[in-house]
Amino acid sequence: MTFKRFRDRRISEEIRAQCRETKLNRDDFILPLFIVAGSNIKNEISSMPNVFHYSLDRLLPDLQDLVDLGLKSVLLFGVPQTKGVEQSFAEKGLVQQAIAMIKGLLPQLEVITDVCLCSYTADGHCHIGDNDETCEILAQIAVSHAKAGADIVAPSDMMDGRVHYINEALKENNLRNTKILSYAAKYASNYYGPFRDAADCAPQSGDRKSYQMDYANTDEAIAEVNADLEEGADQIMIKPALSYLDIIYRTKEHCLQQNSDIPIVAYNVSGEYKMLLHSVNSGWANEDIIHESLLSIKRAGADRIVSYFTPYLLQEYFKD
Numbered sequence: 153m154t155f156k157r158f159r160d161r162r163i164s165e166e167i168r169a170q171c172r173e174t175k176l177n178r179d180d181f182i183l184p185l186f187i188v189a190g191s192n193i194k195n196e197i198s199s200m201p202n203v204f205h206y207s208l209d210r211l212l213p214d215l216q217d218l219v220d221l222g223l224k225s226v227l228l229f230g231v232p233q234t235k236g237v238e239q240s241f242a243e244k245g246l247v248q249q250a251i252a253m254i255k256g257l258l259p260q261l262e263v264i265t266d267v268c269l270c271s272y273t274a275d276g277h278c279h280i281g282d283n284d285e286t287c288e289i290l291a292q293i294a295v296s297h298a299k300a301g302a303d304i305v306a307p308s309d310m311m312d313g314r315v316h317y318i319n320e321a322l323k324e325n326n327l328r329n330t331k332i333l334s335y336a337a338k339y340a341s342n343y344y345g346p347f348r349d350a351a352d353c354a355p356q357s358g359d360r361k362s363y364q365m366d367y368a369n370t371d372e373a374i375a376e377v378n379a380d381l382e383e384g385a386d387q388i389m390i391k392p393a394l395s396y397l398d399i400i401y402r403t404k405e406h407c408l409q410q411n412s413d414i415p416i417v418a419y420n421v422s423g424e425y426k427m428l429l430h431s432v433n434s435g436w437a438n439e440d441i442i443h444e445s446l447l448s449i450k451r452a453g454a455d456r457i458v459s460y461f462t463p464y465l466l467q468e469y470f471k472d
Contacts, residue, residue: 174451176443178222178470182264182417183462185211186350187250188231199346200422201429203460205231208253215258221466225262226254227306227458229351231271237280240272241292243299251300264304264333265297267318270353277355278309278363287314291321298322298330306333306389310363319384333417334385337373337399340364343392343423350422373399374406381414390454391419394445397452404453418454420446425460443469 161171186197186205193207194214206214215226230246232239239245251263267290270278279286286309294305305322307314315334322330340361348354365372377388388407390400400418407414428445431437442461449457459465 174447176447176450176465176469178466179224180450180456181223181462181465182225182227182456182458183218183223184227184229184458184460185250186229186231187211187246189233189246197346197350199349200426200460201433202463203350203425205350208250211250212253212257215254215261218463218466219258219261222470223261223462223466225264225456227264227266229266229271231351235272235274237269237272237289240269241289241296243296245296248296248300251297251302255301262303263301264306265302267293267297267305267307268309269293270309271351275356276348276353277358278360279311283311284313284317286311287317290314291317294318294330294332295321295325295327298325298327302330304331304333304387306335308335308338308389308391310335310338310360310365313383315380315383315385331386332384333387333389334380335389335391335419336377336380336385337396337403338364338389338391339367339396341367341392341395341421341423343395343421346422346426367395370399370402373403377403377406381412385414387415387417389417389419389458392421392424393418393449393454393457394420394424397448400449400452400454415455416453417456417458418449418452420449420457420459420461422460428461439468 162168188205188207190207191209193205194210195205197203197205228247228250232246247265254261254263268278270276290307290309297305307318315332318332390396390403404416428442431441432439446457
Protein backbone atom coordinates (compact mmCIF):
# COMPACT_ATOMS: atom_id res chain seq x y z
CA MET A 153 0.00 0.00 0.00
CA THR A 154 1.25 3.47 -0.89
CA PHE A 155 0.48 6.29 1.49
CA LYS A 156 1.60 9.89 1.91
CA ARG A 157 4.30 10.63 4.48
CA PHE A 158 3.27 13.88 6.11
CA ARG A 159 5.75 13.40 8.94
CA ASP A 160 8.57 14.26 6.54
CA ARG A 161 7.36 17.86 6.85
CA ARG A 162 7.77 17.83 10.62
CA ILE A 163 11.07 16.13 11.35
CA SER A 164 12.89 19.31 12.46
CA GLU A 165 12.13 22.93 13.29
CA GLU A 166 13.91 24.01 10.11
CA ILE A 167 11.68 21.78 7.98
CA ARG A 168 8.57 22.78 9.90
CA ALA A 169 9.40 26.46 9.32
CA GLN A 170 9.76 25.85 5.57
CA CYS A 171 6.34 24.19 5.43
CA ARG A 172 4.58 26.68 7.70
CA GLU A 173 1.55 28.20 5.98
CA THR A 174 0.81 31.03 8.40
CA LYS A 175 3.37 33.28 10.10
CA LEU A 176 3.14 36.25 12.42
CA ASN A 177 4.96 39.45 11.51
CA ARG A 178 5.65 42.71 13.33
CA ASP A 179 3.37 44.52 10.89
CA ASP A 180 0.42 42.38 11.98
CA PHE A 181 0.09 43.97 15.42
CA ILE A 182 -1.59 47.07 16.81
CA LEU A 183 -0.87 48.15 20.39
CA PRO A 184 -3.76 49.56 22.49
CA LEU A 185 -2.75 52.46 24.77
CA PHE A 186 -4.60 54.17 27.62
CA ILE A 187 -3.93 57.91 27.98
CA VAL A 188 -4.61 59.79 31.23
CA ALA A 189 -4.23 63.41 32.28
CA GLY A 190 -1.32 64.59 34.40
CA SER A 191 2.42 64.11 34.34
CA ASN A 192 4.93 61.44 35.33
CA ILE A 193 2.24 58.74 35.31
CA LYS A 194 2.94 55.17 34.32
CA ASN A 195 0.68 53.06 36.48
CA GLU A 196 0.13 49.36 35.88
CA ILE A 197 -3.56 48.57 35.52
CA SER A 198 -4.47 46.20 38.35
CA SER A 199 -6.65 43.94 36.20
CA MET A 200 -4.19 43.85 33.28
CA PRO A 201 -0.58 42.99 34.20
CA ASN A 202 2.06 44.71 32.05
CA VAL A 203 -0.52 47.18 30.68
CA PHE A 204 -0.34 50.79 31.85
CA HIS A 205 -2.12 54.10 32.20
CA TYR A 206 0.21 56.67 30.66
CA SER A 207 0.52 60.41 30.88
CA LEU A 208 1.96 61.76 27.66
CA ASP A 209 5.38 62.56 29.09
CA ARG A 210 5.87 58.94 30.19
CA LEU A 211 4.29 57.42 27.08
CA LEU A 212 6.60 58.82 24.43
CA PRO A 213 9.90 57.29 25.68
CA ASP A 214 8.31 53.83 25.89
CA LEU A 215 6.79 54.27 22.44
CA GLN A 216 10.17 55.21 21.00
CA ASP A 217 11.65 52.01 22.41
CA LEU A 218 8.87 49.93 20.85
CA VAL A 219 9.14 51.71 17.51
CA ASP A 220 12.84 50.86 17.54
CA LEU A 221 11.78 47.21 17.95
CA GLY A 222 9.41 47.44 14.99
CA LEU A 223 6.08 48.75 16.34
CA LYS A 224 4.01 50.05 13.42
CA SER A 225 0.63 51.01 14.85
CA VAL A 226 -1.17 52.10 18.03
CA LEU A 227 -4.81 52.38 19.08
CA LEU A 228 -5.46 55.24 21.51
CA PHE A 229 -8.05 55.34 24.30
CA GLY A 230 -8.57 58.44 26.43
CA VAL A 231 -9.40 58.01 30.12
CA PRO A 232 -10.48 61.41 31.52
CA GLN A 233 -10.32 62.28 35.21
CA THR A 234 -13.85 63.67 35.20
CA LYS A 235 -16.77 62.67 33.02
CA GLY A 236 -18.16 64.94 30.31
CA VAL A 237 -19.08 64.20 26.71
CA GLU A 238 -17.69 67.53 25.51
CA GLN A 239 -14.19 66.37 26.46
CA SER A 240 -14.34 63.64 23.82
CA PHE A 241 -14.18 66.11 20.93
CA ALA A 242 -12.33 69.02 22.61
CA GLU A 243 -9.42 70.42 20.62
CA LYS A 244 -7.16 69.97 23.66
CA GLY A 245 -8.67 66.67 24.77
CA LEU A 246 -6.49 63.80 25.96
CA VAL A 247 -6.59 61.86 22.71
CA GLN A 248 -6.24 64.94 20.56
CA GLN A 249 -3.10 65.99 22.44
CA ALA A 250 -1.72 62.46 22.28
CA ILE A 251 -2.19 62.28 18.52
CA ALA A 252 -0.39 65.57 17.94
CA MET A 253 2.51 64.68 20.23
CA ILE A 254 2.98 61.20 18.79
CA LYS A 255 2.83 62.43 15.21
CA GLY A 256 5.23 65.24 16.05
CA LEU A 257 7.90 62.89 17.41
CA LEU A 258 7.12 59.59 15.66
CA PRO A 259 5.53 60.55 12.34
CA GLN A 260 6.06 57.07 10.89
CA LEU A 261 3.87 55.46 13.58
CA GLU A 262 0.32 54.79 12.46
CA VAL A 263 -2.16 56.30 14.92
CA ILE A 264 -5.64 54.79 15.21
CA THR A 265 -8.11 56.35 17.65
CA ASP A 266 -11.08 54.89 19.46
CA VAL A 267 -14.27 56.82 18.71
CA CYS A 268 -16.77 56.16 21.48
CA LEU A 269 -18.41 57.86 24.45
CA CYS A 270 -18.30 55.19 27.16
CA SER A 271 -15.28 56.64 29.00
CA TYR A 272 -16.86 60.10 28.93
CA THR A 273 -20.46 59.41 29.98
CA ALA A 274 -21.51 59.32 33.62
CA ASP A 275 -23.41 56.05 33.14
CA GLY A 276 -20.60 54.29 31.22
CA HIS A 277 -22.75 53.63 28.17
CA CYS A 278 -21.65 54.25 24.59
CA HIS A 279 -24.57 56.53 23.76
CA ILE A 280 -26.41 59.48 25.22
CA GLY A 281 -29.89 58.07 24.70
CA ASP A 282 -30.77 58.88 21.10
CA ASN A 283 -29.01 56.83 18.41
CA ASP A 284 -28.75 59.56 15.78
CA GLU A 285 -27.79 62.30 18.21
CA THR A 286 -25.01 60.03 19.45
CA CYS A 287 -23.86 59.54 15.86
CA GLU A 288 -23.59 63.30 15.42
CA ILE A 289 -21.31 63.49 18.46
CA LEU A 290 -19.26 60.54 17.23
CA ALA A 291 -18.75 62.39 13.96
CA GLN A 292 -17.47 65.40 15.92
CA ILE A 293 -15.03 63.16 17.78
CA ALA A 294 -13.78 61.62 14.54
CA VAL A 295 -13.26 65.03 12.94
CA SER A 296 -11.37 66.30 16.00
CA HIS A 297 -9.09 63.26 15.89
CA ALA A 298 -8.51 63.61 12.17
CA LYS A 299 -7.67 67.31 12.52
CA ALA A 300 -5.13 66.40 15.22
CA GLY A 301 -3.44 64.02 12.79
CA ALA A 302 -5.01 60.57 13.27
CA ASP A 303 -4.45 58.19 10.38
CA ILE A 304 -7.50 56.07 11.16
CA VAL A 305 -10.60 56.62 13.31
CA ALA A 306 -12.24 53.54 14.80
CA PRO A 307 -15.88 53.83 15.94
CA SER A 308 -16.49 51.13 18.54
CA ASP A 309 -19.91 52.23 19.82
CA MET A 310 -22.20 50.04 17.66
CA MET A 311 -24.72 52.80 16.97
CA ASP A 312 -26.66 52.33 13.73
CA GLY A 313 -25.42 54.58 10.93
CA ARG A 314 -22.37 55.96 12.71
CA VAL A 315 -20.02 55.11 9.82
CA HIS A 316 -22.25 57.16 7.51
CA TYR A 317 -22.22 60.13 9.87
CA ILE A 318 -18.44 59.96 10.31
CA ASN A 319 -17.76 59.47 6.61
CA GLU A 320 -19.88 62.49 5.69
CA ALA A 321 -18.30 64.66 8.38
CA LEU A 322 -14.78 63.76 7.25
CA LYS A 323 -15.64 64.64 3.66
CA GLU A 324 -17.29 67.92 4.67
CA ASN A 325 -14.13 68.89 6.54
CA ASN A 326 -11.81 67.88 3.68
CA LEU A 327 -10.35 65.06 5.76
CA ARG A 328 -10.71 62.31 3.17
CA ASN A 329 -7.26 60.89 3.88
CA THR A 330 -8.37 59.76 7.33
CA LYS A 331 -9.61 56.19 7.07
CA ILE A 332 -12.45 54.53 9.01
CA LEU A 333 -11.87 51.24 10.83
CA SER A 334 -15.33 50.19 11.88
CA TYR A 335 -16.08 47.78 14.73
CA ALA A 336 -18.61 46.11 12.44
CA ALA A 337 -19.08 42.91 14.44
CA LYS A 338 -18.65 43.78 18.09
CA TYR A 339 -20.34 41.29 20.37
CA ALA A 340 -21.87 41.82 23.82
CA SER A 341 -19.11 39.70 25.29
CA ASN A 342 -18.12 38.68 28.79
CA TYR A 343 -14.44 39.02 27.81
CA TYR A 344 -14.33 42.82 28.24
CA GLY A 345 -14.10 43.05 32.03
CA PRO A 346 -10.44 44.07 32.47
CA PHE A 347 -10.73 46.66 29.68
CA ARG A 348 -13.65 48.33 31.42
CA ASP A 349 -11.45 48.75 34.45
CA ALA A 350 -8.65 50.18 32.31
CA ALA A 351 -10.90 52.61 30.43
CA ASP A 352 -13.16 53.40 33.40
CA CYS A 353 -16.19 52.60 31.29
CA ALA A 354 -18.16 49.88 33.07
CA PRO A 355 -21.92 50.52 32.71
CA GLN A 356 -23.34 51.90 35.96
CA SER A 357 -26.61 50.10 35.28
CA GLY A 358 -27.86 47.49 32.84
CA ASP A 359 -25.65 46.17 30.07
CA ARG A 360 -24.81 46.83 26.41
CA LYS A 361 -26.86 44.03 24.89
CA SER A 362 -29.30 46.47 23.29
CA TYR A 363 -26.59 47.77 20.94
CA GLN A 364 -23.72 45.27 20.91
CA MET A 365 -24.32 42.03 19.02
CA ASP A 366 -25.89 38.86 20.40
CA TYR A 367 -23.08 36.31 20.62
CA ALA A 368 -25.38 33.61 19.23
CA ASN A 369 -25.53 35.28 15.80
CA THR A 370 -23.34 34.89 12.72
CA ASP A 371 -25.54 35.96 9.79
CA GLU A 372 -26.09 39.25 11.56
CA ALA A 373 -22.33 39.85 11.62
CA ILE A 374 -22.18 39.69 7.82
CA ALA A 375 -25.16 42.05 7.59
CA GLU A 376 -23.40 44.51 9.93
CA VAL A 377 -20.21 44.26 7.86
CA ASN A 378 -22.10 44.91 4.63
CA ALA A 379 -23.88 47.91 6.13
CA ASP A 380 -20.65 49.49 7.35
CA LEU A 381 -18.94 48.95 4.00
CA GLU A 382 -21.88 50.55 2.21
CA GLU A 383 -21.61 53.53 4.58
CA GLY A 384 -17.92 54.04 3.81
CA ALA A 385 -15.80 51.91 6.15
CA ASP A 386 -12.27 51.30 4.86
CA GLN A 387 -11.46 48.46 7.29
CA ILE A 388 -13.50 46.10 9.45
CA MET A 389 -12.97 45.08 13.09
CA ILE A 390 -14.15 41.82 14.65
CA LYS A 391 -14.27 41.85 18.48
CA PRO A 392 -13.52 39.67 20.45
CA ALA A 393 -11.14 37.40 18.53
CA LEU A 394 -10.40 34.00 20.09
CA SER A 395 -13.99 32.96 20.76
CA TYR A 396 -15.07 34.43 17.41
CA LEU A 397 -12.61 32.85 14.99
CA ASP A 398 -15.59 31.61 12.97
CA ILE A 399 -16.77 35.20 12.52
CA ILE A 400 -13.31 36.29 11.37
CA TYR A 401 -13.14 33.39 8.92
CA ARG A 402 -16.65 33.91 7.60
CA THR A 403 -16.11 37.66 7.20
CA LYS A 404 -12.87 37.12 5.28
CA GLU A 405 -14.49 34.52 3.02
CA HIS A 406 -17.48 36.80 2.42
CA CYS A 407 -15.25 39.71 1.44
CA LEU A 408 -13.20 37.52 -0.90
CA GLN A 409 -16.40 36.27 -2.55
CA GLN A 410 -17.36 39.90 -3.11
CA ASN A 411 -13.93 40.51 -4.71
CA SER A 412 -13.10 42.86 -1.87
CA ASP A 413 -9.66 43.04 -0.29
CA ILE A 414 -10.98 45.05 2.65
CA PRO A 415 -8.60 44.60 5.62
CA ILE A 416 -9.98 42.53 8.48
CA VAL A 417 -8.75 43.51 11.96
CA ALA A 418 -9.41 41.37 15.04
CA TYR A 419 -9.25 42.55 18.66
CA ASN A 420 -7.55 40.11 21.03
CA VAL A 421 -9.43 41.57 23.98
CA SER A 422 -8.54 42.06 27.62
CA GLY A 423 -10.23 38.94 28.98
CA GLU A 424 -8.47 36.78 26.41
CA TYR A 425 -5.18 38.46 27.26
CA LYS A 426 -5.59 37.88 30.98
CA MET A 427 -6.61 34.23 30.63
CA LEU A 428 -3.58 33.42 28.48
CA LEU A 429 -1.26 35.34 30.79
CA HIS A 430 -2.69 33.55 33.82
CA SER A 431 -2.17 30.18 32.14
CA VAL A 432 1.49 31.01 31.59
CA ASN A 433 2.11 32.57 35.01
CA SER A 434 0.44 29.69 36.83
CA GLY A 435 2.52 27.11 34.98
CA TRP A 436 -0.44 25.50 33.23
CA ALA A 437 1.04 26.33 29.83
CA ASN A 438 4.34 27.54 28.46
CA GLU A 439 4.71 30.89 26.71
CA ASP A 440 4.22 29.34 23.29
CA ILE A 441 0.47 29.31 23.99
CA ILE A 442 0.55 33.08 23.32
CA HIS A 443 2.03 32.58 19.87
CA GLU A 444 -0.31 29.67 19.14
CA SER A 445 -3.39 31.68 20.10
CA LEU A 446 -2.43 34.79 18.15
CA LEU A 447 -1.49 32.68 15.14
CA SER A 448 -4.97 31.15 15.21
CA ILE A 449 -6.45 34.64 14.79
CA LYS A 450 -4.36 35.31 11.71
CA ARG A 451 -4.99 31.79 10.36
CA ALA A 452 -8.72 32.44 10.63
CA GLY A 453 -8.34 35.40 8.28
CA ALA A 454 -7.36 38.49 10.25
CA ASP A 455 -4.98 40.78 8.40
CA ARG A 456 -4.02 42.60 11.61
CA ILE A 457 -4.50 42.00 15.32
CA VAL A 458 -5.04 44.45 18.16
CA SER A 459 -3.29 42.84 21.14
CA TYR A 460 -1.90 43.72 24.57
CA PHE A 461 0.77 41.11 23.85
CA THR A 462 2.34 43.38 21.22
CA PRO A 463 5.25 44.59 23.45
CA TYR A 464 5.99 41.02 24.51
CA LEU A 465 6.09 39.86 20.90
CA LEU A 466 8.34 42.72 19.83
CA GLN A 467 10.73 42.11 22.72
CA GLU A 468 10.73 38.32 22.91
CA TYR A 469 9.41 36.80 19.69
CA PHE A 470 10.52 39.09 16.87
CA LYS A 471 14.15 39.26 17.99
CA ASP A 472 15.88 39.18 14.64
